[in-house]
Amino acid sequence: MSNRRKFLIQTFVGGMAAGLGCRYGLATTMMKQPALIPDKNTFPVVISTWNHGLAANKAAMQVFAAGGSALDAVEQGVRISEADPKVESVGYGGFPDASGEVTLDACIMDANGNAGSVAYLKEILHPISVARKVMEQTPHVMLVGEGALQFALDQGFERTNLLTPKMKTNYEKWKASGERYAPHANWENHDTIGMIAIDGKGDMAGACTTSGMAFKHPGRVGDSPVIGAGLFVDNEVGAATATGEGEAVMKTLGSFLIVELMRQGFSPQQACEQAVRRIVAKMKVHDSFQIGYIALNKAGEVGAYAYAPGFQYAFANREKTALIDVKSLKNE
Numbered sequence: 001m002s003n004r005r006k007f008l009i010q011t012f013v014g015g016m017a018a019g020l021g022c023r024y025g026l027a028t029t030m031m032k033q034p035a036l037i038p039d040k041n042t043f044p045v046v047i048s049t050w051n052h053g054l055a056a057n058k059a060a061m062q063v064f065a066a067g068g069s070a071l072d073a074v075e076q077g078v079r080i081s082e083a084d085p086k087v088e089s090v091g092y093g094g095f096p097d098a099s100g101e102v103t104l105d106a107c108i109m110d111a112n113g114n115a116g117s118v119a120y121l122k123e124i125l126h127p128i129s130v131a132r133k134v135m136e137q138t139p140h141v142m143l144v145g146e147g148a149l150q151f152a153l154d155q156g157f158e159r160t161n162l163l164t165p166k167m168k169t170n171y172e173k174w175k176a177s178g179e180r181y182a183p184h185a186n187w188e189n190h191d192t193i194g195m196i197a198i199d200g201k202g203d204m205a206g207a208c209t210t211s212g213m214a215f216k217h218p219g220r221v222g223d224s225p226v227i228g229a230g231l232f233v234d235n236e237v238g239a240a241t242a243t244g245e246g247e248a249v250m251k252t253l254g255s256f257l258i259v260e261l262m263r264q265g266f267s268p269q270q271a272c273e274q275a276v277r278r279i280v281a282k283m284k285v286h287d288s289f290q291i292g293y294i295a296l297n298k299a300g301e302v303g304a305y306a307y308a309p310g311f312q313y314a315f316a317n318r319e320k321t322a323l324i325d326v327k328s329l330k331n332e
C-alpha cells in the first residue's frame, strides 16, 4: 500500500476515532499555541524539550545536513546536553542523588521499532550512546546499574567523574540542610532532554536522556529510560517524549499513550493534552508538579503540552529554529 494511501486511511479512521472521542467525553480543547506544520519539502524536522534543545537541535540539523539519519541526528543532538555542565539535569554536571552520586537514565528508538536503554548508569559521559549500543549490539533492550557500566566499559566507553565542583557544593548544602527529597520540576528551565526527529526520507527516531530528579533515592529510575514512558517512536504514526516528574509518566505510560492517540487520529497537540489530562484524572498532583510532553507525527505536525507553565520546546527544520512557550493545563 502506498504511503499516501496509508496516510489517507489513517486520517479517515482517525477522524472517526476523534468523533467517538468527542461523544464519550475524551476529546480535549484544541491547540492554542500556533500550529507549526512544516511542509513535507521542509523535512527534516527535529524537536526537543527545554531551551537547551536549541543547541541540541542545531547539532541534529548538522547531522541531517551531512546526510545522516534521524537516529544519528537524535543521538548526536542529545550528546550536546549530556556533555554540557550548564545543563544541570542531564549527564555531566547533573544533580546527584541522595548519596551524592550522579546516575543517568537514557533511551533511544529507531524507525524500525528497535530500542535500547540504560538506567542507573554511573560514570559514563554519554549514556545515549551506550543505549544505542545496547540496541545494536545486544539482544536486549535495557541494561541497568553495574551491568550497564560493565557493558559500556567493554564497548570502549571511559569512566568519567560526572560530579562537577558546583554540584558537589550543592549536594553538601542540601545534605547539611537536612531537607527531605521532594520532586522539583522546571529546574532552572532545563530538565531532561527528549528529542524526536523525522529525516528527509520521512523516517523517525527519538532519544531521551537525564540525570533524573535532583537528590532522588539511590537506585531510583525514572521514566526517561523506560520505552513507552519517557519516549516512544512508531514510524507508521509518530513519536513522543516526556519531561517532568517521571513517576507520573511511568504510571500512565505517557509517550506510548500519545502515539496510540495519534494512531487513532488525534493531532499531536490533542494527544499531548490528553496525556497530561490522563495524569490529572488518575492521580493527585502536588503544588510544584510538572509534566511536559512533545510529539511529532508522520506528517511533520508538532504538539506540546504541560501541566504547569514554564515548559518550552525547541523546534528546527531547514527554514527556521524556534523556542516555543508551551500551553499548560494549569493556565487553561
Ligand code: SD4
Residues within 6 Å of the ligand: 089, 185, 186, 191, 192, 210, 211, 212, 213, 221, 222, 223, 224, 242, 243, 244, 245, 246, 247
Ligand atoms: C525523571 N523525567 O527522572 C525525569 C526528570 C525530568 O524534568 O524530566 N525532570 O523523572
